[in-house]
Amino acid sequence: MRSKIAFLINPLKRTVAIANYFSWVMEVVKVEKTDWEIQLFAKEWPAQLGDFDQVWVMGGDGTFNYFVNHYPDCDKPIALFKGGTGNDFYWKLYGNRSRRAHLDAVLAGHVEAFDAGSCNGQIFLNGVGIGIEGEVLKSMDAIRYFKGGLGYYLAAIPNLLKFKTYSISYGKTVGREVFLCMVFNSSRAGGGFHFFPKASVQDGLLDVLFCQPIPVWKRLYYMPIIQSGKHVNLPIVEFSKEKKIVIKTSRELSAQVDGEVQTSDVFDFCVLPAKFKFIVPSL
Secondary structure: OOEEEEEEEOHHHOOHHHHHHHHHHHHHHHHHOOOEEEEEEOOOOOOOOOOOOEEEEEEOHHHHHHHHHHOOOOOOOEEEEEOOOOOHHHHHHHOOOOHHHHHHHHHHOOEEEEEEEEEOOEEEOOEEEEOHHHHHHOOHHHHHHHOHHHHHHHHHHHHHHHOOOEEEEEOOEEEEEEOEEEEEOOOOEOOOEOOOOOOOOOOOOEEEEEEOOOOHHHHHHHHHHHHOOOOOOOOOEEEEEEOEEEEEEEEEEEEEEOOEEEEEEEEEEEEEEEEEEEEOOOO
């Protein structure tokens, strides 16, 4: 069966590694799917995707976030290719499989619908961290240079030590003091920090985390515990699941939204059930 595929690459990520990865994918497809047509968009993405049967996107969480906000009504099957620093949403869909195993899953074409979330009208796939997560994101040089969890550590440590707690109001709760406030669709961020190890991207709900204020001297102690996802039963954290939640903060704060910064004192969240169709491994 003939398929026409749009292969989108972040114009800012046109590295030698990305070029080699794309070339390898094209070689495999040319041999194994002789009737498939792949059109590369590495400089400027198409205005519309209606002429294509599938969309393949290569990049990291920021690239995927840009894609879903650029094409919010995309109804084409989407395949993600790892090409960023954290690759957290890619991991949620594909795990730690090899490139060959990942490409085999893409070529097999098994499609499932997955949730997304919205924060003040901006779509996200992973999640939103209000406050310290936004401050860490501003220290992106360390994350991009070292990549993954190490970069996150280097960017997070100074912010952990200086960040001041804030109060939030939501629903009938007013003036609750918190150190962490996070609303996620998926499980992890920061290149492997498992903030929501039990989260599902197909349950039609967002996962919410509130963490009570932590003394400065204890913050570094909790960091590796949170990274490994072993914080879920700690008395300092509270989890819930919501379809909608509006969080008002006591001061204007920066939030990390899938690797993008959003600044406000009101964060209006809702889940977008079964929003996008992704090509994923079949069970």
